[in-house]
Structures are given as structure tokens and as C-alpha cells.
Amino acid sequence: MTTLLWLRDDLRTLDHEALTAACEDVRDSGGAVVGLWIREEAEVDADGGRLGARPLGAAARWWNHRSLEALAPRLEALGVPLVFARGDAAAVVPAVAAGLGADVVRWSRRYAPRSRALDARIKSMLVDAGVAAHSHPGALLAEPWEVTTKVGGPYGVFTPFHRTLSEVEIAPELEVPEPVDPPGPAVRDALDRLHEEGLLLRLPALGLLDERPRWWEETVALHWEPGERAALDGLARMAQGVANYGATRDVPADADSTTGLSPRLRSGELSVRTAWHAVRRAAVDGQVSAEDARAWIRQLHWREFSWHLTFHHPDLHERPLRPQFAVFPYRQDEELAEAWRRGRTGIRLVDAGMRQLWESGWMHNRVRMVAASLFCKNLLQPWWEGEAWFWDTLVDADEANNPVSWQWVAGSGADASPYFRIFNPDTQAAKFDPEGRYVAQWLPEAVQPLSGYPPAPVVDLTVSRREALDAYEAMKEAVAGRA
Structure with missing residues (x-):
């Protein structure tokens, strides 16, 4: 028996249900397990819509390259070679399975609607080809269909969701599986053929490090x-x-x-x-x-x-969960957006956070909220453009937490912060960075004379707060006018 283990956002050996099941498939059969990671390039439908997972941001591409480098020898020690491919997963997975003569394909579940649809399509293709296909939990504490309201629907408010999830019994973690026999000559020869044919690539050829x-x-x-x-x-x-x-x-x-x-x-x-x-x-x-x-x-x-x-809810990175926000009167201004991205707004706490992001690929969560609030409220820039910047530059931006958190700040999401809650960066700095240590660490020119740091903020915080509230009232009037 040969099992193909399709890895995605599960680059580990500990507490990995799909890996454990794959090893059990072949432990006593003399078969083999092969790990596969794909740089997915999703298909586009007739209307230009994306099919499959959201393409990785630059920070995640760099992280995945380095993490895969580290994972390969750990899997090899378990008897599982790790191979790589690039392209549409709906074409790659069945082709690799066929080339290996795989009997089973296993993977950890994904939850975004387009990713789920792609996985279901691939599972159907495999089954039609006579290959068993199994998905496993592994990314969440509880599956979405296991945590529901009393009437069986999904939660739209965090606090009752948190209360319900707190009552769920969390299963114990799985140990790293015992090693299996490494692939024999037949599987090794098949892997060599797939490399010669160009279906499988070496990790550097995936181009994950090509940018910046x-x-x-x-x-x-x-x-x-x-x-x-x-x-x-x-x-x-x-x-x-x-x-x-x-x-x-x-x-x-x-x-x-x-x-x-x-x-x-x-x-x-x-x-x-x-x-x-x-x-x-x-x-x-x-x-x-x-x-x-x-x-x-x-x-x-x-x-x-x-x-x-x-x-x-599909496409939360570009579609407001609250439909009325589709007509919110944002004022797209590339000069303002670029000042925000580069930490040149003249608003110290936000600029320090954006510099921390650019230098480290990470930003403290409190500062993320303040920076996001400034972007989509005081600067009146579309929240999805700020979300896209975080998606590209944060090493921890995932397909759910990043857009949901941005929509929370923007007021357009589930259980969203009331729109009138507009974080004042100066007040936040006085409360959470009263000695200016954070600003001094990430924005040292702000505390140095004659440094060239912007002499004045790009917006007046009081005036821009009023303008944001006026924009919110204009949105409500536009929605009422359509009713």
C-alpha cells in the first residue's frame, strides 16, 4: 500500500492526525508514505472568481519555505520523504497519486468555503479513479459543525461562542508516530519519474523566496x-x-x-x-x-x-459581513495609504507599529487594532486594502483571523466593535506605552531631533474622527434610501 499525505498548513509531526493515520496505513503492509506540499495556484472560474485557497502572502511564502526545509528531515526520519509541486492542486494531487500508484490520499481539513469546495472536488476525482481519500481534523479545537447555537446555527457573537467552546471537551494530543519503513525501489523510481517529467520540483524551484x-x-x-x-x-x-x-x-x-x-x-x-x-x-x-x-x-x-x-462566509477578505458596509463612502488615497504602510503618518504609535511590521513580519496585537482603526476610520481608506497589506507582510496572517479582525475594527464584521469606537493613537500610547519605550525601539527617529521624521500628522485625529462618524451616517442614509 502507498499513501500520499498532502500537507498544507500542518507543517509538523506532533499531534498530526493525517500523518498518524498515513503511517498506520502502511505499518504492517510493507508499503510507503510520501508527503506532498504544493504551492497552490488556484484556477479562475468563467467570471474571474478564484477557485481554491487564497494565494499565500509574501511573509507566509518565506515562512513556509524555511519551515518546509526544517520539516523535510523530520519526516525523513519517520520514513516519509517530502516532495514538492506547484500549480492547481486539482490537477497536481490526482496526477501525483496516479504516478505513485497510491491507494490512499490523506490531508488535514481546510475550512474556508473555496478551499473546502476544492478539496471536495479533489476527493471526488480521486474516488472516481479508485483511490481512497480521507480528510482529518487538526487545525481547530472543535469542528464548525460541533459548536452551534441552541437552534443549531452558527454563532455570530463571540462571547456566547467562547462560553460554549469552553464547555467542549478537548481531545488529547497525538504523539509523533513511530517510524515506518522508507519507500522501496518502486516508489523511489516513481518519484524519480515524476521529477523528470517536471510534475515534482525541488523546493527552491517553487519560487517561495523570489520576492524581497x-x-x-x-x-x-x-x-x-x-x-x-x-x-x-x-x-x-x-x-x-x-x-x-x-x-x-x-x-x-x-x-x-x-x-x-x-x-x-x-x-x-x-x-x-x-x-x-x-x-x-x-x-x-x-x-x-x-x-x-x-x-x-x-x-x-x-x-x-x-x-x-x-x-x-466566503471571501471575508474582500466582502463585508454586514451588507450595508458595501456602500460605505471610503476615500481611496494612495498617498495616505502609502504613508501608513511605510510608517510615515506622523502618528507615533501607529508608525512604530508599521515599522515593527516591516522589520520583523509581526506587530503587537494592541498596535494592530490602533493601526487598523487609523487606516479605515481616521484616514477613511478601504479596510480590505489594509487587510491585504497585513496579509502580505505578517508572518502570522491566516485566512480567517486576519480579515475577521480587520472587519471587527472597521465595524463591518460579526460582533464588530461599534463604529463610534475609534481608537485614538495618542490616548492608546499614553495608556499602554506611557514611557515611550515601544516608540523608541521601533521608531527611534521620533525621539531624535533633526531626524527628518514627519513634522506633522497626515490627519488631525479630532477632525478625522468627526469625518469618520459623518461617513458612517452617510452610509446609513444611503442604505435607508434604498429600502
């Missing part, structure tokens, strides 16, 4: 080490970030106020179930307080809530 190579290697790489081993090392230090989390999580200058695990969860180097069990153990052992553990798990639940919303 100096940025990644000279700046972002100084802050991160992708890979499962580094993820597990970070997990071992997790108590340091969770301790006093409830009190310090909004302090951007506090290096210990977060765990740094978000890109690990995004790439699947670490399962959310493993993270959940780790923080619960830390609370039982007295390494962290029960209150801090609950505060951190609440953030895991927000991630979960985002994915459950995404399961039910």
Missing part, C-alpha cells in the same frame, strides 16, 4: 526561526509569555507579554490542541495563574471564532 529576498534574510529572519523544532522550543517557554498575561498583554514594549506562537499556529508547526493542553498543564503545575491561562485561551477562542465564521 533581502527583506526576509536581513530583517525578518533576525526575529524568527521557522520550523517545528523552534515551535516546540517556544512552547516550552510559553509560561513566560502567559504569566501575568491578563495584565501585560496590551503593553507592546513588554517582550514577555506574548508567547510568539501565532506564526507557529498559522503554519501548523504547532497544533492549536497542543497549545491548549500546554497552557492548561502550566496552570495545573502552578507556572501560570488560572486567570492568565483563561485570558490566553480566550485568544485561542477568538482565532477559533474567526475560522468558524469563515466556514460559513
Whole structure:
């Protein structure tokens, strides 16, 4: 028996149900498991719509390349070679399965509607070809159909969702599977043929590092080490970030106020179930307080809530969940948007955050909210353009949490912040960075005389707040006029 394991956002060996099942397929049969990762290039339908997963942003491409480099020898030690391809997964997966003579294809589930539709299409194609196909859980604490309201529908408000999910029993994590026999000559020969035919490629040929190579290697790489081993090392230090989390999580200058695990969860180097069990153990052992553990798990639940919303609503990165926001009178201004992207707005906390993002591929969550609020409210720029910038530059931007969080700030999403809640960056800085340590770290020219830092903000915060509220009233009037 030969099993093809199609890897996506699950670049790990610990607590990996699809990998464990694949190894069990062949353990006593003398067969083989082959891992496959595809740089997916989705098809486009007749109307120009995307079919399949959202294309990876530049930051995720860099991270995945380095994480795959680290994963390959870990899988090889389990007897599982890792191979690569590029193209439409609906063409690649069946072709690789056929070329290997695979009996089974396994993968971890995806939840965005277009990804689910693609996976269902591929499963149908495999079954029609006589190949068994199985999807497995692995990205969430609970499946979207397992956490529902009393009438059986999805939650649209976070707090009751959080309360219900808190009552769900989380299954224990799976150990790394025992090694299986490596592929024999027949499978190795088949892999060689697929490489000769150009269907399989070497990792560098996927082009994941083609864009901004100096940025990644000279700046972002100084802050991160992708890979499962580094993820597990970070997990071992997790108590340091969770301790006093409830009190310090909004302090951007506090290096210990977060765990740094978000890109690990995004790439699947670490399962959310493993993270959940780790923080619960830390609370039982007295390494962290029960209150801090609950505060951190609440953030895991927000991630979960985002994915459950995404399961039910396609294209949240470009379509407002609240339909009335489709007519919101944004004022697209490339000069303002570019000042925001480059940290040149003259508003210190936001500019420090945008510089942190550009240099490290990450930004503190409190500052993300403030920067997003400035962009789509004070500057009146379309929220989806800000979301796209975060998607391209954040190492932890995933297909659910990134757009759902942007829509929360913009007021157009589920359980959204009231539109009149417009974060004042100066007030936020005074509250969460009162000594200016965060600004001094990431925007040193702001505290240096004659540095050339913008002499004045691009907007007046008081005036622009009023304009944002006026725009909101104009949207409501436009919607009422259509009724």
C-alpha cells in the first residue's frame, strides 16, 4: 500500500492526525508514505472568481519555505520523504497519486468555503479513479459543525461562542508516530519519474523566496526561526509569555507579554490542541495563574471564532459581513495609504507599529487594532486594502483571523466593535506605552531631533474622527434610501 499525505498548513509531526493515520496505513503492509506540499495556484472560474485557497502572502511564502526545509528531515526520519509541486492542486494531487500508484490520499481539513469546495472536488476525482481519500481534523479545537447555537446555527457573537467552546471537551494530543519503513525501489523510481517529467520540483524551484529576498534574510529572519523544532522550543517557554498575561498583554514594549506562537499556529508547526493542553498543564503545575491561562485561551477562542465564521462566509477578505458596509463612502488615497504602510503618518504609535511590521513580519496585537482603526476610520481608506497589506507582510496572517479582525475594527464584521469606537493613537500610547519605550525601539527617529521624521500628522485625529462618524451616517442614509 502507498499513501500520499498532502500537507498544507500542518507543517509538523506532533499531534498530526493525517500523518498518524498515513503511517498506520502502511505499518504492517510493507508499503510507503510520501508527503506532498504544493504551492497552490488556484484556477479562475468563467467570471474571474478564484477557485481554491487564497494565494499565500509574501511573509507566509518565506515562512513556509524555511519551515518546509526544517520539516523535510523530520519526516525523513519517520520514513516519509517530502516532495514538492506547484500549480492547481486539482490537477497536481490526482496526477501525483496516479504516478505513485497510491491507494490512499490523506490531508488535514481546510475550512474556508473555496478551499473546502476544492478539496471536495479533489476527493471526488480521486474516488472516481479508485483511490481512497480521507480528510482529518487538526487545525481547530472543535469542528464548525460541533459548536452551534441552541437552534443549531452558527454563532455570530463571540462571547456566547467562547462560553460554549469552553464547555467542549478537548481531545488529547497525538504523539509523533513511530517510524515506518522508507519507500522501496518502486516508489523511489516513481518519484524519480515524476521529477523528470517536471510534475515534482525541488523546493527552491517553487519560487517561495523570489520576492524581497533581502527583506526576509536581513530583517525578518533576525526575529524568527521557522520550523517545528523552534515551535516546540517556544512552547516550552510559553509560561513566560502567559504569566501575568491578563495584565501585560496590551503593553507592546513588554517582550514577555506574548508567547510568539501565532506564526507557529498559522503554519501548523504547532497544533492549536497542543497549545491548549500546554497552557492548561502550566496552570495545573502552578507556572501560570488560572486567570492568565483563561485570558490566553480566550485568544485561542477568538482565532477559533474567526475560522468558524469563515466556514460559513466566503471571501471575508474582500466582502463585508454586514451588507450595508458595501456602500460605505471610503476615500481611496494612495498617498495616505502609502504613508501608513511605510510608517510615515506622523502618528507615533501607529508608525512604530508599521515599522515593527516591516522589520520583523509581526506587530503587537494592541498596535494592530490602533493601526487598523487609523487606516479605515481616521484616514477613511478601504479596510480590505489594509487587510491585504497585513496579509502580505505578517508572518502570522491566516485566512480567517486576519480579515475577521480587520472587519471587527472597521465595524463591518460579526460582533464588530461599534463604529463610534475609534481608537485614538495618542490616548492608546499614553495608556499602554506611557514611557515611550515601544516608540523608541521601533521608531527611534521620533525621539531624535533633526531626524527628518514627519513634522506633522497626515490627519488631525479630532477632525478625522468627526469625518469618520459623518461617513458612517452617510452610509446609513444611503442604505435607508434604498429600502
